[in-house]
Amino acid sequence: MSHSPSVRIHHHQFDDGNPLAQKRILLATILTAVMMFLEVIGGWIFNSMALLADGWHMSSHMLALGLAYFAYRAARYYAKDSRFSFGTWKIEILAGYSSAILLMVVALFMAFHSVERLFNPVQIHYNEAIPIAILGLVVNLICAWLLHDDHHHHHHHEHEHEHEHSHHALQPEHGQHHDLNQKAAFMHVVADAVTSVLAIIALFAGKWLGWSFLDAVLGIVGAILVGKWAFALIKETAETLLDAEMNHPVVTEIREVLQDLPARVVVTDLHVWKVAKGQFSCIVALETQDTLTADQVRAALSIHEEIVHISVEINQPCIA
Structure with missing residues (x-):
């Protein structure tokens, strides 16, 4: 799914x-x-x-x-x-x-x-x-x-x-x-x-x-x-x-959150880049056989206020 x-x-x-x-x-x-x-x-x-x-x-x-x-x-x-x-x-x-x-x-x-x-x-x-x-x-x-x-106030964008x-x-x-x-x-x-x-x-x-x-x-x-x-x-x-942000501490924090989800997941894709001063966007793709919704993932990641855009995709692994 x-x-x-x-x-x-x-x-x-x-x-x-x-x-x-x-x-x-x-x-x-x-x-x-x-x-x-x-x-x-x-x-x-x-x-x-x-x-x-x-x-x-x-x-x-x-x-x-x-x-x-x-x-x-x-x-x-x-x-x-x-x-x-x-x-x-x-x-x-x-x-x-x-x-x-x-x-x-x-x-x-x-x-x-x-x-x-x-x-x-x-x-x-x-x-x-x-x-x-x-x-x-x-x-x-x-x-x-x-x-x-x-x-x-400098300009900032409310999305x-x-x-x-x-x-x-x-x-x-x-x-x-x-x-x-x-x-x-x-x-x-x-x-x-x-x-x-x-x-x-x-x-x-x-x-x-x-x-x-x-x-x-x-x-x-x-x-x-x-x-x-x-x-x-x-x-x-x-x-x-150049969006060279994958060594930023926020990436480690994201991975830690994903590891603590109430389901066993495999991170198949993860992209993080900066969209404003101290603000980041995140795209994550997960595979799991357990019951897990995108809302649960977003709620877990939202504890980090610097992540202002979170896109989540959840798939079940293909069984041969």
């Missing part, structure tokens, strides 16, 4: 979130872009690799902020497009992946020129470079203030399914959840502020202590920071885009 799946119907309800928060992200993006160009041009003209590295590092956060903003816009624009079976959340992931690829190129560029400057030092115009670095730090602090502690599959509504924790994109943007700005501090230290050390080599060294440090962040982001976003 087989329980064949029926047609799944999705009704996506899009939440515009807090328009003020998105405007703040746009403003932070513009401020960061202006400061990035000032630092890159200043570092190039005044021969400061630390200042140049800080400018390129700031570019990583400008990309992160800008792509996050445009991802919001695209997700809202396509929110009611029926082609997106599980909503438009992955638009943000695609933006992050694209940003990470560009950042890795930036990191390699920074590292190459910093090493070159280490072996071929040039005169640094400290008096001109230091004010630019300090201004960069001020801009970072302003952006951090704009993005700090302004929690709001209503008219089918024999499971429907487990998305329930925001305590009635609301924080915007993870804004939180990430805030962390990027804080990290950029740290890099600005490194640039200022290098410039003052070079001016007052004569440690001109520190400028190139901290440029290399900045390149490593950008490269590590870019690599981590590439890995995380690529796994989500």
Whole structure:
């Protein structure tokens, strides 16, 4: 006996979130872009690799902020497009992946020129470079203030399914959840502020202590920071885009639930993939000779609130 799946119907309800928060992200993006160009041009003209590295590092956060903003816009624009079976959340992931690829190129560029400057030092115009670095730090602090502690609802989708599959509504924790994109943007700005501090230290050390080599060294440090962040982001976003989630702890939890069902079952097929931040979809096919319904399986799996879509198929094994 087989329980064949029926047609799944999705009704996506899009939440515009807090328009003020998105405007703040746009403003932070513009401020960061202006400061990035000032630092890159200043570092190039005044021969400061630390200042140049800080400018390129700031570019990583400008990309992160800008792509996050445009991802919001695209997700809202396509929110009611029926082609997106599980909503438009992955638009943000695609933006992050694209940003990470560009950042890795930036990191390699920074590292190459910093090493070159280490072996071929040039005169640094400290008096001109230091004010630019300090201004960069001020801009970072302003952006951090704009993005700090302004929690709001990001778009999420409530799925209503008219089918024999499971429907487990998305329930925001305590009635609301924080915007993870804004939180990430805030962390990027804080990290950029740290890099600005490194640039200022290098410039003052070079001016007052004569440690001109520190400028190139901290440029290399900045390149490593950008490269590590870019690599981590590439890995995380690529796994989500490729649905490489079968090593996620939630898969083990699903298998444990299936083993504890009130019937002896054999799992013949299991697919789990992420459809939103911390939310997963699950397709499971079982074979059993015992009495077991799809409702029982769905009820057992529903104890895990992160599983928001559950499709169940139950078959009896073929007897030769």
